[in-house]
Amino acid sequence: MPWLEIxxxxxxxxxxxxxxxxxxxxxxxxxxxxxxxxLTVVGSCRMCQVEVEVGGRKSVAIGCNTKAADGMKVxxxxxxxxxxxxxILEFYLQHHPLDCPICDDAGECDLQNYYMEHGLHESRVALxxxxxxxxxxxxGPTVVLDSERxxxxxxxxxxxxxxxxxxxxxxxxxxxxxxxxxxxxxxLDNDYSGCVxxxxxxxxxxxxxxxxxxxxxxxxxxxxxCTGCSRGCNIFMDWEIDRRYKDPERRIQRLKPRYNQMVNExxxxxxxxxxxxxxxxxxxLLAPVTKSASNxxxxxxxxxxxxxxxxxxxxxxxxxxxxxxVLASASSSNEDLYALxxxxxxxxxxxxxxxxxxxxxxxxxxELLKRADLTPNRRGALELKIKPWGGDGQGGDELxxxxxxxxxxxxxxxxxxxxxxxxxxxxxKLRKNTGYIxxxxxxxxxxxxxxxxxxxxxxxxxxxxxxxxxQGRVQKTARPFEPHGLARAEWEIxxxxxxxxxxxxxxxxxxxxxxxxxxxxxxxxxxSWDALSTGGKMLNGTPEPAYRRVQSAHPLPAY
Ligand code: SF4
Ligand code: SF4
Ligand code: FES
Numbered sequence: 001m002p003w004l005e006i007x008x009x010x011x012x013x014x015x016x017x018x019x020x021x022x023x024x025x026x027x028x029x030x031x032x033x034x035x036x037x038x039l040t041v042v043g044s045c046r047m048c049q050v051e052v053e054v055g056g057r058k059s060v061a062i063g064c065n066t067k068a069a070d071g072m073k074v075x076x077x078x079x080x081x082x083x084x085x086x087x088i089l090e091f092y093l094q095h096h097p098l099d100c101p102i103c104d105d106a107g108e109c110d111l112q113n114y115y116m117e118h119g120l121h122e123s124r125v126a127l128x129x130x131x132x133x134x135x136x137x138x139x140g141p142t143v144v145l146d147s148e149r150x151x152x153x154x155x156x157x158x159x160x161x162x163x164x165x166x167x168x169x170x171x172x173x174x175x176x177x178x179x180x181x182x183x184x185x186x187x188l189d190n191d192y193s194g195c196v197x198x199x200x201x202x203x204x205x206x207x208x209x210x211x212x213x214x215x216x217x218x219x220x221x222x223x224x225x226c227t228g229c230s231r232g233c234n235i236f237m238d239w240e241i242d243r244r245y246k247d248p249e250r251r252i253q254r255l256k257p258r259y260n261q262m263v264n265e266x267x268x269x270x271x272x273x274x275x276x277x278x279x280x281x282x283x284x285l286l287a288p289v290t291k292s293a294s295n296x297x298x299x300x301x302x303x304x305x306x307x308x309x310x311x312x313x314x315x316x317x318x319x320x321x322x323x324x325x326v327l328a329s330a331s332s333s334n335e336d337l338y339a340l341x342x343x344x345x346x347x348x349x350x351x352x353x354x355x356x357x358x359x360x361x362x363x364x365x366x367e368l369l370k371r372a373d374l375t376p377n378r379r380g381a382l383e384l385k386i387k388p389w390g391g392d393g394q395g396g397d398e399l400x401x402x403x404x405x406x407x408x409x410x411x412x413x414x415x416x417x418x419x420x421x422x423x424x425x426x427x428x429k430l431r432k433n434t435g436y437i438x439x440x441x442x443x444x445x446x447x448x449x450x451x452x453x454x455x456x457x458x459x460x461x462x463x464x465x466x467x468x469x470x471q472g473r474v475q476k477t478a479r480p481f482e483p484h485g486l487a488r489a490e491w492e493i494x495x496x497x498x499x500x501x502x503x504x505x506x507x508x509x510x511x512x513x514x515x516x517x518x519x520x521x522x523x524x525x526x527x528s529w530d531a532l533s534t535g536g537k538m539l540n541g542t543p544e545p546a547y548r549r550v551q552s553a554h555p556l557p558a559y
Contacts, residue, residue, distance in 0.1 A: 002070040007077055019063035019074055020048055030076055031085060031114050033201045034153040035064035038266045038550075039162055040558040045153050047114070049084045051075040060084065082118065089119035095131040095176070096202070097148045105203030107216040111151065133179050140168070140188030142270060143197060143205055150180045150204035156196035158558055163267065163368070165552030166190040180204065191370060194273045198256060198266070209274060210254045214240055219253055222480040223534055225467060226255070227331065227376035227460045228272035231369050232469035233257065233264035234535070235272070237461060239480050251481055252276040252461055260535050263473065265550045269370050271363070276461065283443045285456040286485025292452070301455070301486055302496065308453055309500030311436050312348075315410045321349045325399060325408040328355040328386050329415035330375035332490050333465030334474070335513040337377070337384045338520070339494035339505055340414075345385065347503045352408065355381045357396035359421035367553045371470060376460075380468030383523045383539060406433025413439045414490065415457070419446030440490060457490055458483035464510045465489070466532065471545050474527060475536035476514075 003012050006023050013022045020030045021037065033045035041064050048063035053073040060080065068074075075081065092111060100106055137145040157169045157180070168186045173179055182188060188196065197207045219238040226233040236256045255276050257268040288304040299307075315323055326344055328337070332355075344350040356378070365372040403411050404426045411434050419427060431437070431450050439451035448454040462483035466476045483489075491513060495505050507513040511529040518525040523539040531537055538544050 002068050004068050004072040004074065006074045013068045017068050019050060019066050019068060022068040023076060028076055030063045031118060032064060033110060033151050034155065036155050036199060039155060039158040041065050042154060042558060047088050049081065051078050051080055085118040086121050089115055090121050092151055094125050097130060099149060103203040104206045104211050109203055110201040131176055139182050140193055142193045142208055143188050144208055144211065146204050147179050147181065149202050151202055152178055152180065153201060155199040156205060159196055159199055161556040162558065163551055164190045164192050165554050165556060167556055191269050192267060194270050195267050213247060214253045218243060220480065222478045223258055224477045225475045226268060226272040227467060228275040229363055229371040230373040230375060230378055230470040231371050232376055232467055232475050233268045233272055233369060234260040235268060237480060241481055249280050251280055262547065264369055267369060267550055279459045279461045281443060284484050285441050285444050285454065287456060289448065289454040301488060304453060304455065305496045308438055309497055312410060315436060316348060319409050323409040324350050325403050326350060326353040326412045327414065327416055328353055330355045330378035330381045331415050333377060333467055334380045334384060334517060335465055335510045336490035337381055337386055338513060338517045339491040341384055342505060343494050343498040343501065343503050347501055352399060353386060354396035354399045355386045357400060368550055377467040379470055379472055383468060384521055404430045408434060410436040415441065417445040417447045440493065455493055456485060456487040458487045463489040466514050468539065472539040472542035473536045474532060474539060476532050
């Protein structure tokens, strides 16, 4: 491994590392536009120039395409480097429009930021001489292009060639007429389109969903995990709840990828990126709904849970635990399923429980990130012994069929919309055959009208929780704000209900609950909330999968 010196400080770096990355190890930023660690190096923007001394000879080199070598001395703060950066910025700003006050990238634009840090030159260009190109081009369903602002770094072009292999973008014409546009006949319409907005170092590519919604400096950022499928991509939630003059019900403003080398590298899919709309959707269930008389006041969660406990106690006393069925969910967190297990399986000895059903929607799987299983915690559910019902050859579908046939006196349905899974006839049959139906839901659905009791659930952004992805990596979500209305985390509902049955979870926070799971389930033994840190931890006995570069199976050659 080579040893080198950067700005007088020694550093040892892995063989083959370039100078931008080597400097990062010392917290030294070398400004750059075209370089991105997830894409091939093209060395076109010249923003990353530094002085390099090898064998006593000094020269200027680009940091992105120069590998760190033993004995090399790198200078990033000399007068020569300062002049180079200033000149490059002056060159870029000759043609860049002065859109800053209205540009949606203000606050995150590397042209603005670098100008303030390295430029601050007097402009030698009259405004009228600036080059004009296409503005506000609708390039695809999610992205808008302002090609005037583009610095021709080709990151977005390389992304569509190397990562998705879809090749929708290109740089056309030459010299001062060069312009980023869509390839003739194509639209920027792939399952990862939003990633080009993250990649664009200036405001040339912006996200239709986010444009003009918030200034970035108002937003707060929370590290979390996408629950859109069983991959569990790492994300940042950018949110803002103080300024409610626009979209007052929108608390999350956008989701951005968070780097995790072993899960999603720098990327997320569009399905995950826009999944946050469900959190603040108009059809969120805000309070419990009951069919029984409420004495003229809206019942509290505690009152409703007490009534559920009374009913279930009566069912167990009359017909035993065999007359209760639980249609559980692989979208529930590890803590939810642990609490569910403690109450229903361990305490009440309910056997009729499952979390895998044929009616659950399936996603489009690809070789990049997307998984067909749209639940974030199926692996966790299996590890926590929410086992397929009835042993070999039977499963959730058989359990559901038995429920419809009226084999159970009480049915508990968690996060499933049975109005989509069952025909009207079967739904009516189930209602007629089953004495007591309890439903836990995040949104109001057709199905919730059928239940005797519906309890509102908090969503992933409103609660701290852990999920186990399909590979066995346990990761945690964060909670920047309170749940809507009276919604509660699922485990809280089981904890309150369990208290009526003498079940003590022994923990009152998701953190403490997670730390206890290991005492009951071998594969979680020794894992703790804090140890999950920002990147997650593999289950006991499950080896870390081999590193896999997220890239099209047939990448097109770099631009
Ligand atoms: S649109 Fe953005 S990412 Fe694409 S080439 Fe231009 S500046 Fe680079
Ligand atoms: S691949 Fe799955 S986990 Fe990743 S962003 Fe998309 S939906 Fe979310
Ligand atoms: S980052 Fe090195 S030339 Fe662009």
